[in-house]
Amino acid sequence: MKKAIILVSGGLDSTTTLAIAKSQNYACYALSFDYGQRHRIELQAAHQVAASLGVIEHKVIHLNLDAIGGSALTDSQIKVPTTGILSNQIPITYVPARNTIFLALALGWAEVLMATDLFIGVNAVDYSGYPDCRPEFISAFEKLANLATKAGVEGQAFKIHTPLIHLTKAQIIQQGLRLGVDYKITISCYQPNSVRHACGVCDACRLRAEGFQKLGVADPTVYFTRGDSS
Amino acid sequence: MKKAIILVSGGLDSTTTLAIAKSQNYACYALSFDYGQRHRIELQAAHQVAASLGVIEHKVIHLNLDAIGGSALTDSQIKVPTTGILSNQIPITYVPARNTIFLALALGWAEVLMATDLFIGVNAVDYSGYPDCRPEFISAFEKLANLATKAGVEGQAFKIHTPLIHLTKAQIIQQGLRLGVDYKITISCYQPNSVRHACGVCDACRLRAEGFQKLGVADPTVYFTRGDSS
Numbered sequence: 051m052k053k054a055i056i057l058v059s060g061g062l063d064s065t066t067t068l069a070i071a072k073s074q075n076y077a078c079y080a081l082s083f084d085y086g087q088r089h090r091i092e093l094q095a096a097h098q099v100a101a102s103l104g105v106i107e108h109k110v111i112h113l114n115l116d117a118i119g120g121s122a123l124t125d126s127q128i129k130v131p132t133t134g135i136l137s138n139q140i141p142i143t144y145v146p147a148r149n150t151i152f153l154a155l156a157l158g159w160a161e162v163l164m165a166t167d168l169f170i171g172v173n174a175v176d177y178s179g180y181p182d183c184r185p186e187f188i189s190a191f192e193k194l195a196n197l198a199t200k201a202g203v204e205g206q207a208f209k210i211h212t213p214l215i216h217l218t219k220a221q222i223i224q225q226g227l228r229l230g231v232d233y234k235i236t237i238s239c240y241q242p243n244s245v246r247h248a249c250g251v252c253d254a255c256r257l258r259a260e261g262f263q264k265l266g267v268a269d270p271t272v273y274f275t276r277g278d279s280s
Numbered sequence: 281m282k283k284a285i286i287l288v289s290g291g292l293d294s295t296t297t298l299a300i301a302k303s304q305n306y307a308c309y310a311l312s313f314d315y316g317q318r319h320r321i322e323l324q325a326a327h328q329v330a331a332s333l334g335v336i337e338h339k340v341i342h343l344n345l346d347a348i349g350g351s352a353l354t355d356s357q358i359k360v361p362t363t364g365i366l367s368n369q370i371p372i373t374y375v376p377a378r379n380t381i382f383l384a385l386a387l388g389w390a391e392v393l394m395a396t397d398l399f400i401g402v403n404a405v406d407y408s409g410y411p412d413c414r415p416e417f418i419s420a421f422e423k424l425a426n427l428a429t430k431a432g433v434e435g436q437a438f439k440i441h442t443p444l445i446h447l448t449k450a451q452i453i454q455q456g457l458r459l460g461v462d463y464k465i466t467i468s469c470y471q472p473n474s475v476r477h478a479c480g481v482c483d484a485c486r487l488r489a490e491g492f493q494k495l496g497v498a499d500p501t502v503y504f505t506r507g508d509s510s
Binding site (some may be wrong): 054109110111112113114115117118119120135144145146148149150151153154155157158159160161162181182184187190191193194195197198199200202205218 | 322339340341342343344345347348350351370374375376377378379380381383384385387388389390391412414416417421423424425427428429432433444459465
């Protein structure tokens with residue numbers, strides 16, 4: 051079995067990505083990041099997801115991106131927008147260089163595992179305007195990976211798999227359900243409460259809810275109501 | 281004044297790079313990494329270097345690369361080689377994807393600071409065989425940076441400055457001395473002792489000592505002797 055590293059946040063997209071990697075018969079290694087995110091509780095979901103899909107190892111890298119800030123997700127002074135997605139704008143939930151950082155760390159682990167397959171659940175259709183979710187970014191990272199590493203110099207080619215990149219949220223959910231994903235244990239919300247209930251109004255919640263709605267299947271997400279956000 | 285981020289490890293190369301950035305009239309922001317390195321004590325040198333060269337801010341990012349391992353610098357089970365540099369081999373002190381990870385983090389901070397100039401002291405002449413110290417890697421990272429970021433999408437171009445890339449170690453030292461660098465406060469050793477004395481036999485020590493020797497100036501490095509490595 052070929053080894054693959056899958057970036058797993060505990061959200062809907064990355065969970066589906068892990069299920070896809072598994073269905074393609076990869077030996078799956080899950081990688082999560084405790085990076086000072088507001089919704090750090092997603093790591094609990096990541097652990098459950100990794101366990102439920104039977105990964106070989108689940109590693110969590112700790113890094114204090116909140117020391118850099120510049121995003122509503124890593125700077126507690128910046129509020130998470132709840133007024134809906136504005137088109138043609140990169141939202142304040144964009145974390146500077148996040149996918150570059152995460153893929154770089156995945157690349158490091160890949161070298162140690164002698165793996166060349168990396169999976170990331172980026173999405174360019176229902177995407178929320180993040181520059182580091184686009185195909186041209188992924189392709190540039192692949193080129194970089196082959197130049198940056200000992201494995202690359204020795205002639206191996208890294209492949210960044212993005213199985214969701216051209217799917218709508220509804221199609222992603224459809225594929226996940228087909229593969230037996232239990233979306234109840236996943237959390238997409240940018241500001242869930244302490245028992246992992248979702249706010250229902252941030253961009254991540256809106257995109258997720260819309261996906262279930264368009265597909266016409268029940269949304270297993272539990273939402274908290276105002277005054278219950280603790 | 282234009283802002284620049286300079287990767288500062290506390291070693292000879294990065295210190296010279298910071299002095300060069302300063303001489304080019306950049307407003308200098310130093311970035312260091314506490315990444316589980318064996319020679320973590322280099323961060324003390326980084327603080328001294330940053331202070332002595334009057335940076336505006338010195339940020340330290342913490343990340344546990346020792347959880348990934350795969351290098352003599354991040355895995356305490358792997359010994360640092362002391363038998364001299366073997367040509368045409370990537371040494372075991374290579375840290376998987378390290379410069380990709382470090383530049384990615386610098387890129388994140390750059391976006392927040394609204395800076396587009398990044399300085400890194402990589403060197404391809406007296407270089408120790410690391411793939412992520414080569415010009416082609418740097419150029420690929422520049423391309424990636426412009427695709428990965430909000431700033432890039434908005435039309436700004438990131439520049440990765442590598443002022444040492446074509447210099448020998450002797451030339452680097454010569455340039456640093458001209459700029460008033462005090463190399464006594466820097467540490468290049470991969471396994472210094474607790475009072476920041478160098479081993480004298482690792483690759484980093486060998487390259488550094490050779491540089492001073494070739495230039496014909498006194499080497500201010502203090503070496504510990506066997507039995508004095510604590």
